[in-house]
Amino acid sequence: MTTAHFATDHPYEVIIERGALARLPEQLGDAARVAIFHPRVLTKTAARAADLVRAAGAQPVLVELPEGESAKTPEVLAACWGTLARAGFTRTDLVVGLGGGASTDLAGFVAATWLRGVRWVSVPTTVLAMVDAGIGGKTGADLPEGKNLIGAFWEPSVVLEDPDLLVGLPMAEVRSGLAEVIKHGFIRDSATLDLIEENPADAADTGGTRLHELIARSVQVKAAVVSADLRESTSVGDRVGREQLNYGHTLGHAIEASEHFTRRHGECVALGMVFAAELSERLLGLDPAVVGRHRRLLAAVGLATSYHGAPWQELRELMARDKKTRGTTLRFVGLRRPGQVAMIVDPPEDALADAFAALRGTHS
Incomplete structure (x- = not known):
């Protein structure tokens, strides 16, 4: 296992190890509900995460997102907020962003804005998300006029990086x-x-x-930079x-x-x-x-x-x-x-x- 410490306003760890997804139940705390945001291509992995949540005594709420940047729109944001409202999400509940940078960006922004901020866990599943988008505490969404023009700094409780989830990733x-x-x-x-x-x-x-x-080295670089200037x-x-x-x-x-x-x-x-x-x-x-x-x-x-x-x-x-x-x-x-x-x-x-x-x- 490799860890990197982000010494920000709300400090957190990035944990890099095979099978890191199994650590998700450790993050539930008092959460009665856990929303798992994921793209369709990760439906099976999201189901595994839901099983872990359910076995730990919480209710999983699976939220499928459009692929890539098409997930990061105001329309998708509004739909996600509506899903949390209908599920009765409270301030003690938890959001999980599972997928590439678009999924973690959006899930983090939903967490930052729901009830003025709830806890979230980032589970990046692409190289890009593991070394950049999924780890730095920046969350957001796009407008037609530009990328990430709306967003918030909202640190995750933890980042779980499982290299096994990279196998089969398109070149x-x-x-x-x-x-x-x-x-x-x-x-x-x-x-x-x-x-x-x-x-x-x-x-x-x-x-x-x-x-x-290379992923571990990149995470350490980002941890050093972000810790000094979130x-x-x-x-x-x-x-x-x-x-x-x-x-x-x-x-x-x-x-x-x-x-x-x-x-x-x-x-x-x-x-x-x-x-x-x-x-x-x-x-x-x-x-x-x-x-x-x-x-x-x-x-x-x-x-x-x-x-x-x-x-x-x-x-x-x-x-x-x-x-x-x-x-x-x-x-x-x-x-x-x-x-x-x-x-x-x-x-x-x-x-x-x-x-x-x-x-x-x-x-x-």
């Missing part, structure tokens, strides 16, 4: 999660990058120990708090929105990281060799490193709505070198356009 989902793993490597943990470079295929093997080690409030000058976890996300979120969330999050973040590295080379003096390493590592695990979709002006307008934007000032997370993050504030438009041209492969 595209594994790659999507590895984008966030690589992000953590560039912002804070160079050993992660070395582990992937040594054997990219092994890094993507859901049954292998290398991927499990609410993204400490970025000043070259000191970058939780915002560093958004490396690659400003353009990545814009691409997601422009494509109506039909492209996987990690695929968009990978493109956003290449863009951020190109921008960092121009404005922060990042070594071009590090930019090249971004492209090599991402490509080695099967992620695209060039983009030929929406036009620049459309993406530029979408980025203006990014959560890191302050007023009309656009902000990017950049790198001076691996492990040294800096904010790029109000970058020149010509530098932005030039970095995007490099991402398109049209830079001369």
